[in-house]
Amino acid sequence: MSVELEWMLIDDLQLPKEAIEILRNRGISKLNPPQTEAVKKGLLDGNRLLLTSPTGSGKTLIAELGMISFLLKKGGKAVYVTPLRALTNEKYTTFKDWEKIGFKVAMTSGDYDTDDAWLKNYDIIVTTYEKLDSLWRHRPNWLNEVNYFVLDELHYLNDPERGPVVESVAIRAKRKNLLALSATISNYKQIGKWLNAEAVATNWRPVPLIEGVMYPEKKKKKEYTVIFKDNTTKKVIGDDPIIAYTLDSLSRNGQVLVFRNSRRMAESTAYKIANYMNFINLDEKGLAEVVKQLDDIEEGGSNEKEELKSLISKGIAYHHAGLSKSLRDVIEEAFRQRKIKVIVATPTLAAGVNLPARTVIIGDIYRFNKRIAGFQEEIPVMEYKQMSGRAGRPGYDDIGEAIIIVRDKENADRVFKKYILSSVEPIESKLGSERAFYTFLLGLLSAEGDMSEKELAKFAYESLLPRSLVDIYFDRAINWLTDHSFIKEQGDILTLTNFGKRVADLYINPFTADIVRKGLEDHKSACDIAYFHLLAYTPDGPLVSVSSNEEEELTEIVEDLDCELLIDEPYEEDEQSLYINALKVALIIKDWIEEVDEDTILGKYNIGSGDLRNIVETMDWLTYSAYQLSKELKLEDHYDKLRILNSRVKDGIKEELLELVQISGIGRKRARLLYNNGIKGLGDVIMNPEKVKSLLGSKLGEKVVQEAARLLNRFH
Incomplete structure (x- = not known):
């Protein structure tokens, strides 16, 4: 595991003067032992490496040197993938240094229903595993130019929730050049072999x-x-x-x-x-x-x-x-x-x-x-x-x-x-569940296009799952996805249905899509709470903690609701608790779009502001997805309602404020202030600039008036 402790001067690196200058400006004059070892193993020659070394041992710099040297020699683009948005921001800020030598740096995360065509103008792209997976499904041309992938925090393969996505990204990334990084992998030789990469493992830490x-x-x-x-x-x-x-x-x-x-x-x-x-x-x-x-x-x-x-x-x-x-x-x-x-x-x-x-x-x-x-x-x-x-x-x-x-x-x-005294648990595949495996195959067909069962199975065999398990899940998945109209077989070729492709592009779980479709198809138009409850009940729905007191209260609320829910109450205990959890989420979101004050929502439901933000973001994505699916399925009774609900969830507003919140800088509080003072739409903003300034302050007011004029021009 341990390598001899060698340090290397940055002047000895085969890099342009300007690149060395960037390192010097950061106070770096030599590479530490893990960095030196990576260079000796061919990092700067584009060799495929899996590097495991402790937290704080300088793995980010190894990634930067790998990407820069690859781009200088071979051109194209490099993508750096992290498991968390917070890390994406952190790395993006660090990598901006390389713009001094002509490499344009961008970051993208979030919004899954887009191909981010604007990224064609960038050389180094920082993103999350989920976002990259969703981009592949949209097949933008610029992604074909990416020949170098850095997979950061690769031990997330072992995470039950995130592991399946990390694994499916790794399966595709390993067909190109790659560098994988982790602080903790005990079976690094096996994982290196799986990635066709040389494993470089060191114990060196900057601080013992x-x-x-x-x-x-x-x-x-x-x-x-x-x-x-x-x-x-x-x-x-x-x-x-x-x-x-x-x-x-x-x-x-x-x-x-x-x-x-x-x-x-x-x-x-x-x-x-x-x-x-x-x-x-x-x-x-x-x-x-x-x-x-x-x-x-x-x-x-x-x-x-x-x-x-x-x-x-x-x-x-x-x-x-x-x-x-x-x-x-x-x-x-x-x-x-x-x-x-x-x-x-x-x-x-x-x-x-x-x-x-x-x-x-x-x-x-x-x-x-x-x-x-x-x-x-x-x-x-x-x-x-x-x-x-x-x-x-x-x-x-x-x-x-x-x-x-x-x-x-x-x-x-x-x-x-x-x-x-012991090593960490070995990394194993987390694709071994129906939910994960079916999503994985749907994503592959969306990203790679039509293929035969044999070709699709070949991708599945490249996973970390034992071959015997792949065989079991594969046949089940093909049958289920076909029976539920996600894929169709034409001769021996598998192809996505329009519905299947839309589900893959929206980046929702096929089980989520199936629940939503059934809920919408079996009912005419529904009330707001019924839509929210349906979406929160899916595998992609947000989870909140529900105390036993709340469980009783929520059960009573269901009985008193003057609104037919789109999901029948289940008998199984597990399903029952999900059903109640979904009701709590539905009530939170209902209060949110009725403009109930944030403090009141947090106190009433015993959640934190971070929980509320997470619930709102997830339900924004799910209401958007449900609207898109209802359009695809031509369910006219639902799609206008879902479209308006989606717009309201984003900002937490009643329908009357939808026009005002289009103005950047105007959220739920400022929109309500304007509306209550007679400024009810874009036209009112433009016609009453002084009133807007007196309500919002002159600096923001001026900006808001200009933005409203720009929006009105665009609409006309």
Whole structure:
């Protein structure tokens, strides 16, 4: 696994002077061992590589050198693929440097029903796995010019939700030149072989990692022992193990990331630690600036902001998917600038942006899983490695520490063996489910065009699934997709039906499309809640947490609804909970389009601003997809209603505001303000410029009037 530690001067790279200058401006004068090893293995000659090395070991620069040298020698385009939108933004900002030597850089994510033809003018394109998969289905010409793919965070192959998409992208990308990157792959030789790439694995980290397990002493209250990997130990005193080690690290000028297994635990732990932060030397002026930034953010509930302000003023914050992206961005940036000293987060942070800390404390090795009796399961080793990988800030720390908290000494030995002394779980295919496999085949036919069963099977055999499983799923998939009118067989050639092609282009799951089609075909026009409930009930629908109290309330609401739902109430327990979940989503979205205040929605349904944003984005995509499918199926009773609902979901507005929100800079609040003051459409905006300025302020008002005039001209 380990390679000899060699460093290489950047002047020794076969790259143009201007490229070397860009590296120098970033403060890079030599390549570290993983980077040097990649160059020795032919990175700059376009050799296909799978590189696994720890977090923070400079894999992004390896990707940049691979892309730049390939484009300089062979031309064409390069695509860099990440699993998360946040990473897409981060990489895009980094890669913009290369525009100085003539490579145009673009990024794209989100909107799945487009071919992004504008990208034909760009050389380096940063995107997500889902977006690339959807682009392939639309077959834009510019994609044929891409001959170099960088697959980042390849261990997402093991993610039950995202793995199937990562795998289908890898299957196509490996037909061209590729570079795959990951911090954690134990079976890297097997995966390298699968990708036809040479595996380069190193253990080198810029900041050495010290790992340990911490447990309470039985006989001494408030005393904890930490056993480290090198068999040394350390005693820590305090009221609580997490607080004790956090304060210990802060006293050594560290920053701390604490991981808890639920949002509730993350928030309550942050409050507990906050009570001890008055002993810490804080940048009070800097923290006051961060608190002020929260006021300038539109996204986010008032309660969330007030809670965060009280914590941030003490140098600590919590971080989870319930917070809006803007709030999370402020917290992350303040931590990078070392103003916030402690973040208590759920494990989603470990998989996301680059946010190193001196100390990482893993507060729970268990997590909640409804499908398991007792509801608790131990986290995978992979998840521990992702979290511990955040320990150690290059440039600030000589070491990083990752500490797991356990209940007692007996647990400590077992946890030590499992998480610290063993390798991560091997990567395996996640295409082994009907939902994943059928979507995979539909996507292949959409991207590659008509082909015989034999040709399609050849693609399927290129997956990581064992051949015997491919055989089982393949026949089932062809039968199901044919029976449900997604594909048709003409002789021995498989071709997508118009409906099948539309489903593939919309990037929805075929099971989702089937549920929507049945729901719409079996009923005449329906009420708003019925449409939302139908869409939220599909495999692509958003999931929210529903407490047992809410379950009773929601069941009563269903009974009192003056509206026939498009889905019959199921008998199975699993289906029943999905049915109720879908109802909660439907009611949230109904309130949203009735312009109920965001704070009221968050309080009424006990969700966070990040949850609301996620629900709105998903339902925007699903209402758009349902409208497009109803058009394809010529279901006239539904498509006008769905089109208007889709427009309303996007902005959270009543129908009367649809014209005003077309103006950029006008959202639900400003549109309502204008409307209530007699400015009801584009014409009113143009006819009453002074009134618009007095309502919105002169600078924004001026912009809005100009934009309204531009829109009116376009319509006429």
